[in-house]
Amino acid sequence: MNRTTRISALAVSFALGLGGCSGSSEAPPAAAPGPASTTAPPPAAGPPSTPAGAQPRLAADPVTLADELVADERTLRDPATPQEALARAARRQQVAYRAIGRHPEWDGIVRPRIPVELVAFYDRNIEARRELAALAEPRDVLPAWRINPPPPMEVLLEAYRDAEAASGVGWNYLAAINLIETHFGSVTGASSAGAQGPMQFMPSTFAAYGAGGDINSPRDSIMAAGRHLAANGFADDRDHALFRYNNADAYVRAVNAYAAALADDPAAFGVFYRWDVYYVSTAGDVLLPVGYAAEAPIPVADYLAAHPQ
Incomplete structure (x- = not known):
């Protein structure tokens, strides 16, 4: 197996937002998105700029930001909270975790304000954010992706559990990979390395582990990821198996952090499922809402002119 290191454009985009795209360890290194065309690119087919599509606005000072984060964490864990x-x-x-992740100088201010029952979840989110941020390379074009709603939560959870039963790979690790790779399948588009589908497999790797399934099927790709990790020794050396999935130590640490959050906090899966897709650009983090669709890379300045954040 080719062990060439590969970090794809989608996984890098998740580093400061959401939506990632990696794939198996045998993929070649990811290239930057192609240069923008000299002719006007097709506009994104996303919704027009509306308050609902804009990024949430939070406090700029870390004390207020921390208090707002705690309030939202409690809202997310209250069974009476409406959808x-x-x-x-x-x-x-x-957005709060994104901001705190970018400002380690805030740690001594923010973390002491987090209640003890939320500290582990907080720590794991910040760890994952910073590990993936280390892989990010901002681009001046937005990708040729389509953003769809992810499959229903119950469909995904059933697939993770079935893959765990078949492979021995914990459901939470499969969910963490699915989160990082494509935000549970909501990001559609091949990586610059050619990886495809909700779990971002290279076609040759999927042929080996997909059991004749469909690389674009959430269930088939999740089952294939379980087989891939199991074949690479997940039971005996989890980190080695994760590294073979995507050859970066920071990626491995991020998967471990999100997997721990998913295992320990009953609210975690629903929380992550409701996150947005962001792309790391030279103009900052750009929210790509459900409905975004581009057949070719779009200059970020052009998109932002039509879709203010």
């Missing part, structure tokens, strides 16, 4: 309020809290929570 719309859950979605708003999850979006704000995501």
Whole structure:
């Protein structure tokens, strides 16, 4: 197996937002998105700029930001919270973790304000954010992706559990990979290395582990990921198996952090599921809402002119 290190454009985008794209360890190194065409690119087919599509606005000072984060964390764990309020809290929570991840100088201010029952979840999110941020290379074009709603939570959870039963790979590790790779399948588009599908396999790797399934099927790709990790020794050396999935130590640490959060916090899966897709650009982090669609890379300045953040 070719052990060439590969970090794809999608996984890098997740480093400061959401939506990632990696694939198996045998993929070649990811290239930057192609240069923008000299002719006007097709516009994104995403929704027009509306308050609902814009990034949540949070406090700029770390004390208030921390207090708002705690309030949202409690909202997300309250069984009486309506669905719309859950979605708003999850979006704000995501942006808060992004901001704190970018400002390690805030750690001594923010972390002491986190209640003890939320500290482990907080720590794992910040760890994962910073590990993936280390892989990010901002681009001046937005990718040729389509953003769709992810499959229903119950469909994904059933697939993770079935893959765990078949392979011995913990459901939470499969979910963490799915989160990092394509935000549970909501990001559609091959990586610059050619990886495809919800778990971002190279076609040759999927042929070996996919059992004749469909690389674009959430269930088939999750089952294939379980087989891939098991074949690479997950039971005896989890980190080695994760490294073979995507050859970067920071990626391995991020998967471990999210997997731990998913295993220990009953609210975690629903929280992560409600997050948005962001792309790391030279103009900052750009929210790509459900409905975004581009057939070719789009200059980020052009997109932002039509879709203010």
